[in-house]
Amino acid sequence: MYIAGVDGGGSKTLVIVADEQGTILGSGRSGCGNHQMIGAAAAVANIRNALMEALVQAGIAEADLDFVQFGLAGADRPIDLEQLSPEIDRQLSLRKWNVVCDTMEGLRIGSPDNVGVVLVCGSNTNAAGRNRQGTVIQVGGFDSLFGDRAGGYYLAAQALGRAVRSWEGREPYSILVERIPQALGFGSFEAMLNQFLDEDRQTAPLELSLIVHEASESGDWLSRELLVEMGRELGLSAATVIRKLGGFKGEVVPIVLTGSILQSGRNSLLLEALSKEVKAENPISTLVIPEMAPVFGAVMLAMDHVDIPVTEQMIRNFERYGGDRK
Structure with a gap:
């Protein structure tokens, strides 16, 4: 089973692809992922670039992902989801996915x-x-x-x-x-x-x-x-x-x-x-x-969605990996 966590902020977008053991298989980085700053089409294009980079590193295809959790700055109100959701469907071919405000991935890691x-x-x-x-x-x-x-x-x-x-x-x-x-x-x-x-x-x-x-x-x-x-x-x-x-x-x-x-x-x-x-x-x-980057909050929320227990070993692994903290 493969999952991905996406952390889209005002200055950059980070993506982590992992398996059900919490093994980090690939990571990607691109520009702004906040649609309120650059528009939904440009933000999702940056998200797609980071996700594709992570998938290439992981050696898997988009269709192999069982779940993708997006934690996006600017995804604050229903109207934001109305703008983002069609763009995600247009630019990406994902089986199952969910969008939350980036605050929720932050709460999950702490x-x-x-x-x-x-x-x-x-x-x-x-x-x-x-x-x-x-x-x-x-x-x-x-x-x-x-x-x-x-x-x-x-x-x-x-x-x-x-x-x-x-x-x-x-x-x-x-x-x-x-x-x-x-x-x-x-x-x-x-x-x-x-x-x-x-x-x-x-x-x-x-x-x-x-x-x-x-x-x-x-x-x-x-x-x-x-x-x-x-x-x-x-x-x-x-x-x-x-x-x-x-x-x-x-x-x-x-x-x-x-x-x-x-x-x-x-x-x-x-x-x-x-x-x-x-x-x-x-x-x-x-x-x-x-001690871990917010993108791992998106990873753990993805795991929650597909009923993968987040273990202490996984958390230590995510902390050791480090990553950007926005």
Whole structure:
């Protein structure tokens, strides 16, 4: 029996093909898998490219797959599934498949019983949870225009805007004034700003989020403030999910943290601010940072669909394999 897990995010798509023993047979990687960013046709084309790469490595055909689980950023509402499903059927020939929001694959890798809260903070952000009655709640996930204040793109935009204010003198000096143009290959902040204005740039480069983390480690006041603010926002999202799911009274609630900013960044200031907000809602909640990439959540959800028990040996194997954390 062969299954595949697909993790489609804002910056990349990852695919793992495995058998019923949890042996990883092949992997694939391609571009953006979020249809809200590039459209359903382009997103599914990227997904198809990653899946085909994984199948070639595995030495099997599309028709050999017994089940494919898609965990896709942007698959938030029924209208998203209405856009994605026909495109998946048009571009792929799969026997059985299912689509969930990428939050659910994150919850699966961090909570053995698939109950608790999950926060995604990679290129973008989302929050969701599931209680023991099977009720699923999502909070956010629709970009800053609709209230989100976390994620790599948001952090990059905040860093650029606040650095402009610092350079101009509207805020105290921050080393981001030096670090940002250096990282982007400009000789000065003014030269960078003028080019961005000439190009009518509407978004900040995503790599600025990494610069903020590095500057925070150097003690930069602004970078530290931005990370604390984002931690607080993530904590508020998790607390809201807990409240909407009934509070989990008397339960130790796992708050599963996924995405590159949380799984790889692990900034202590951000995590402390996040934890403070969550514990105000549920004092016995606990933060869980999984050691495996979210794509393995899609693999395990696929196994759940075809009644393959996920063993401790499989989990250790997935953790050893590593993989991208978005």
